[in-house]
Amino acid sequence: MANHVYNLPVPLLESLTPRNFVGDLEPKLPSSPPPTSVASTSAANSRSCNICNGATFTDVEDQRQHYRSDWHRYNVKTRLNGGQAVSETEFSKLVDALEDSISGSASEESDSEDPDDAVDTLVSKATRNNRSPSPDQIKAATPQTAIAWFHAPPATQIGVYKALFDTGMHQSDYLGQLRQMQHGERTWAMFMVAGGHFAGAIVRVSDGADRGPNDSEPNSQKKKQKRPKTDTEVLKHKTFHRYTTRRKQGGSQSVNDNAKGPAKSAGALLRRYGEQALRDDIRNLIQDWAEDINACERIWIRASASNRKIFVDYDGCVIQKGDGRLRTFPFPTRRPTQSEVSRCLIELTRVKTSHFTEEALRAQDEAHLASRPKPKPIPSTAPAASPVKFKPVKLSKEEEFVREKWSRLLEMVEKGRLEPLKSFWEREGESLGGIDAPIPEWTGEKHATLLQMAAYAGHDVVVEWLLEVLHANPTVDVPLNRVDQDRDSDEASDSSKTAKGSRRTAYDVARNRAVRDVFRRCAGLHPDWWDWFGAAKVPSALSKEMENDRDDKKKARRKGLKDKVREREAKAKPPEPNPELETLSITSSNTASIVTGPQRLGGAAGTSESIAGLTIEMRAKVERERRARAAEARLAALAK
Known part of the structure; x- marks a missing residue:
């Protein structure tokens, strides 16, 4: 019974003292001044200095000289700073420790200033050496634990979790x-949820009505004693499990959706349903146990930040968010099960014990104090002004929301996601300032408007939607300090070439012909919307007839090439095979294989010699394949 925090023996409770008080070292008292003789004590009232440890003087002149001395001034300033006065011998040692003596190193022009500077130096040095750490420094250096320790002489310590x-x-x-915990009956509510597993219980942790035999009267005899109740008892318990986590996924489905976007698989749908069902089951259980939970002294919850919302901060919640009874388990826990709840209950209510004597405890405290880092001394002179470091401005929630909108918008434009861009712009377009609103510089984007960004990315459908539907302004200049002037020669071959340093527009940064055709087509359809051929720098309009003519010319060019290829193939058609010529070719090939003399690796060189040894039909076939590949290459070049 003595190991239970709510059932401690009375003698043990009466002998306990907080462990922190036992561990504190006794403060060092200031050294008392040296004893003075009876004669000096009697003369202290007339010719003595109480500051300088009762120094006496023979006459008034000596006393005046003492008050003007460096020794007296040093003791006065030291006492004002909370230090102790020193004797004249000790002061002489301090002076000798300086690089320059107070009286010998001063020039005649600075006799009235250097002694004061030297005295101030000595006072500052003494203050730094005698400075004790502040309470905040001591608190920061003291290790913080989850257990509060108490000491019972001669050599017993017990520890209780501070969360109790x-x-x-x-x-x-x-x-x-x-000591008050030993009286009265109390109950706890314990809830644990993780990975789709839930375990909850209402437990009794103490019963003051029946604590067993009185520890203070061990010799009392009774005929029949009642069997003492157990220290802990589970009154209600419940466990759930739902499919909410995919193996090796690293968290619940909602956490994965927030990090990577909502998944569309069947398993993801099942896990989302499992999360919702688990949340409803837990809240219904808490509602059923509402009366018992309201009577509990402590409410222990083990849950992640997202799962904690299952228990608090919702409409009609039984447990309020700022309830002072809420606690988290001050030690690691395993998977939520009924046995794990029982283990945590025993761990919380069990008293930790150790056995150290007071001398051993004091030795531990001294070793800990010796291991603490000493506070850095404060320099007497003002440190050099350090460069000003600009801290990042903390954004408000509204500013963070606006930045998130811009980030999503720019991502859609850059990737050419037109359908999500349309729906997003219908909701948030007006709040962002309209289609011609300048892109903020904090985004790091090189262009000034969304039209310029879409043209540079090469998404012709997005550019067409911006021009035709939203009437984006194509005459806005591209900022020269935010755009790279260098472009590939292939990309800029069909665009209007601008001199370095001149103004540029969205048409100038277009990276392919499809985007440039969108500008020219819009200029032809809506010539009165913008100054297309002036401020927008579009070279010419493009009508439907012009596009059809261009397509017809391209088709005619391709047809002409195909006809030429067919004519060449018809001319190169081989004659009927002749057996005599085949025999002759075989004989010539055999003769060529008997040629003596040095030859290069890889056979004969040249196009004519590469087909040596083939029949006339095979030679014609190889020639047709070569011409076909050449024709395909010419057609591919024209299609660009």
Whole structure:
């Protein structure tokens, strides 16, 4: 029974003291001034200096000289800073430690200033050496643990989780509340959810009405003692499991959707349904247990940030978001099961024990204090002004929302996703300033408008939608400081060539003929919309008839090439095979194979010699294939 936090023996509770008080070292008292003689004590009222450890003087003149000395001024400033006065001998050692002495290194012109500077240097040095760490520094250096420790002489320490105490309570008040915990009955609510698994329970952790035999009266005899109740008892429990996580996916389906976008597979639909069903099951269970949960002293929840919303912060929730009873488990937990809830309950209510003597505890504290980093000394002189570092401006929620809209819009334009772009622009177009709104510089985009960006990306359908439907302005200049003037010669061959440093428009940054044709076609259909041939720098209009003529010419050119290829093939058609010529070719090939003398690796060179040894029919076939490949190459060149 003694290992249960709500059932501690009374003698043990009365002997406990907070471990932090035992661990604190006694502060070092300031060294007392050296004892003075009776004569000097009697003379202290008339010719003595109380600041300089009761120094005495023979006459008034010596006393005046002392008040003007560096030793006296040093002691006065040291006492004002909270330090201790030094004797004249110690002050002489401090002066000798300086690189220059106070009285010997000063020139005649600076006798009235250098001693004061030297005294200030000595005072600053003494202050740095005697400075003790601040309470904030001590608190930061002290390791923080989840367990509060208490000490019972001579050599017993017990530890209790801090989460059992009330929120905001100081550690010095833990002992009083620990003693109060031994009275009264209390219940807890424990919920755990992870990976589609849920386990919940309402447990009793103490029962003050029946604690068994009184520990303070071990010799009391009774005829028959009641069997003591167990320290903990599970009153209600429930577990669920739903399919919410794909193996090796690394989280629930909702987390994966937020990171990578919603998946469209059947498994993803099942996992989304499982998440919704698990959330409804848990909330229905909490609603059924509402009366028991309201009577609980503590509510323990193990859940991720997204799953925590299942328990709090929804309409009609039983557990409020700022409830002071809410706690998280102060130790690692495993998969949520009924056995894991029981294990966590035992871990929370079990007292941790150790056995160290007070001397061993004090040695641990001294070793810890020695291992603390010493605070950095504050320099006496003002440090050199460091360059100003501009911190990033913290954006408001509205600004972050606007930046997210721009990022999504630019991504759609850059990738040419027209259908999502249309729906997005219908919702957010007006809030972003219209189609001709300049792209913010924080995006890092090289172009000034969406039309310029789409033209540079080479998406003709997006450019056509921007010009025809949204009436984007093609006369806006491309900012010279945000665009690279160099382009490939192939991309700029059909566009209007501009001199380096002159103004450029959306037509100038178009990267293919399809985009440039969109500008020319729109200029021909709507000549009154913009100054197409002036400010927009479109070279000429393109009508439907012109496109048809161009297509007809291209078709005629291709047909002419095909006819020429057919004529050449007809002329090169081989004659009927002659057996005598075949025999002659075979004989010549055999004769060629007997040729003696050095030959190069790879056989004979040249086009005529590469088909040596073939029949006339095979030679004609090879020749036809060569001409066909050449014709295809010419057609491909014309199609560009």
